[in-house]
Amino acid sequence: MRNRIKDLRLVYDLTQDELAEKLEVSRQTIISLEKGRYNPSLILAYKISRVFMCRIEDVFIFEEGNENG
Amino acid sequence: MRNRIKDLRLVYDLTQDELAEKLEVSRQTIISLEKGRYNPSLILAYKISRVFMCRIEDVFIFEEGNENG
DNA sequence: ACTTTACGTAAAGTATACTTTACATTATAT
DNA sequence: ATATAATGTAAAGTATACTTTACGTAAAGT
Incomplete structure (x- = not known):
C-alpha cells in the first residue's frame, strides 16, 4: 500500500x-x-482524506497483486 | 463510525x-x-470493501459531527 | 434426544498503531 | 557564527486491533 x-x-x-x-x-x-x-x-485514513478533500482511495493506493493490501 | x-x-x-x-x-x-x-x-477496511465490490465509504459511514470519525 | 450450524460473550495473549522524548541534519535567516 | 524552522532517526512506552481458547444459546436436521 502506497500513499x-x-x-x-x-x-x-x-x-x-x-x-x-x-x-x-x-x-x-x-x-x-x-x-x-x-x-x-x-x-485516521478518513481524517486524512477529509483534510485533502478527497476520497480515501485517492490518498491510499492499494495495488492489486498484494504485498498485503 | 457505523458500518x-x-x-x-x-x-x-x-x-x-x-x-x-x-x-x-x-x-x-x-x-x-x-x-x-x-x-x-x-x-482490513479495504479488503472488506473488495469482498463486497464497493468503495470503503460505501461500507463504513463516517457521520459528520464526530463521535470520532 | 442429540448433533450440527451460526451467532454471541469473556478473558488473556500478541502484534502493531500511535505517542513521547531526545537528539541529528539541512536550509534559511539574522 | 548562531538561531530557527522543517525534516528525519531511534528507542521506550501506551493504547488498541486482532487472535486464540473456551464456553453459552438458539434454531434446524436427523
Whole structure:
C-alpha cells in the first residue's frame, strides 16, 4: 500500500507539524505514514482524506497483486 | 463510525466464518466489527470493501459531527 | 434426544498503531 | 557564527486491533 500524503501535504502547503495538528496525531505519526512505515487506522485514513478533500482511495493506493493490501 | 458489514454479509449470503476466511481474519474480528467494537485498520477496511465490490465509504459511514470519525 | 450450524460473550495473549522524548541534519535567516 | 524552522532517526512506552481458547444459546436436521 502506497500513499500520496507527502505530495498532498505539499500541494496544500502544510508542514508535517501543521498536518499533525489538523489530524490530532503526533508529528511522528505523519513521518511514519509518509515513509510508509505502517498501515493507519480507518478513522485516521478518513481524517486524512477529509483534510485533502478527497476520497480515501485517492490518498491510499492499494495495488492489486498484494504485498498485503 | 457505523458500518454495513452485517447487512452486506447477508446480501452476499455469507456466514461470519466464511467472511472471516475470505478476509484472513478470525471470526472474533468479524463479530467485533459488526458490533462496532472497533475501528479496523485501513487494509482490513479495504479488503472488506473488495469482498463486497464497493468503495470503503460505501461500507463504513463516517457521520459528520464526530463521535470520532 | 442429540448433533450440527451460526451467532454471541469473556478473558488473556500478541502484534502493531500511535505517542513521547531526545537528539541529528539541512536550509534559511539574522 | 548562531538561531530557527522543517525534516528525519531511534528507542521506550501506551493504547488498541486482532487472535486464540473456551464456553453459552438458539434454531434446524436427523
